[in-house]
Amino acid sequence: MFAPLADHFFKKTWKEDDIQRYLGNYQGAYLTHAADEQIRALAASGGTTSAMAIAGLEKGRFDGVLVCNTVIKEGKVRSRFSIATTAAEILAARGSKYVESRFLQEALPLIRNFRGRLAVIGLPCDIAGLRRRCDKEPELAGKVVLTITLLCGHNSRVELIDEITARLQRETGQELVNYRFRVGHWRGRLEAVFADGSVISKPTEYFNDYQNLHFFSERKCLACHDHFGYEADISVGDVWLFRLKNDPVxxxxxxxxxxxxxxxxxxxxxxxxxxxxxLDIRDILNGQARSAPAHYNLSAKAKAAKLFNIQINDTVNQKIPWHAYLNALMTVGNMRLSEKDWGKTIIFRTPRFGLKFYLYLKKALESFK
Ligand SMILES: Cc1cc2nc3c(=O)[nH]c(=O)nc-3n(C[C@H](O)[C@H](O)[C@H](O)COP(=O)(O)OP(=O)(O)OC[C@H]3O[C@@H](n4cnc5c(N)ncnc54)[C@H](O)[C@@H]3O)c2cc1C
Known part of the structure; x- marks a missing residue:
């Protein structure tokens, strides 16, 4: 009863040009999930990305899928691209990796060396970069027959996950052997597996409170306005609508x-x-109602960045209301704070209730239209 009311209360009004501007061109929008519960089990959201990749592979639409895996290197969580040619390899790559990666340096050689047609899964910036390469290289363009992008707020530098996993390792005194950023329903839980087989599971906010405040955001993400993956054939993301919160799927x-x-x-x-x-396309926007407009407003971020001597090219020419400016100041300032040693100390010594208070303030600013 309260969920539809909450959706109604927090709903923003999206005009046609808002939809076009924020979402880009589209043909349709759908609320989906993988039919197979086993696929959904370790997926980031509904497992649709993996289920589509497997269906396309098994039906012969492509011969491989570029995926991003989590690897543990000397106890640290890192991302690594690979080309999956079996359903098992696609399933092994399920889940979102909120840690920086080097798409063009790592994935492009894999794609170039692959003999066959490929589906490529990536973040909006990486798919846009791949498109630019494809425009120059017909052979590459002929090989990439499908692109799927994940909706993306921004990605985080390794320092953030390294601090989180160091804390978890201190709890067990064991070496980390596996890590998942998010499993389970709604916001889900992070999961860390250790050498002795023990598992620590915590609400994802243990990591995401820092991430949502843009602490340790990658610098390139400040100059990005593409939340929805304009250049992809298909974009996939969460649908944060209250009416879905208690849905078991x-x-x-x-x-x-x-x-x-x-x-x-x-x-x-x-x-x-x-x-x-x-799904009504407005519901896709309602599901990202705070983060997407703030992400798009490069003008606010460019203006705020000047205070920190950071140059951002404003390509969107948006209005900068006071709340967007304050929010952008927090975004850029928090990213900048994470680059200083004393800043890292402040960030990681701030008690959780302080982080929460700061985060709610940021979310409140993002809620204005
Ligand atoms: C850094 C990041 C930020 C995100 N921000 C948002 C957001 O603001 N709003 C939102 O709605 N959704 C966001 N997402 C997407 C969301 O978390 C899910 O990935 C998406 O809903 C797909 O879920 P799924 O269950 O269908 O995917 P799954 O079936 O679990 O498959 C996920 C696929 O994505 C690939 N992948 C995972 N991480 C990466 C990565 N870093 N780079 C390239 N490929 C990767 C994997 O290889 C896997 O094939 C983000 C994801 C990431 C990685």
Missing amino acids: KHTGVIIRTHRGDEVFRLAVGCGAVQASE
């Missing part, structure tokens, strides 16, 4: 942008791998 929101995206999506739905119902 977690969902993936899907935006279809191109004909080839539509073909693979329909194939996955047609063979029963993905369950889907149409």
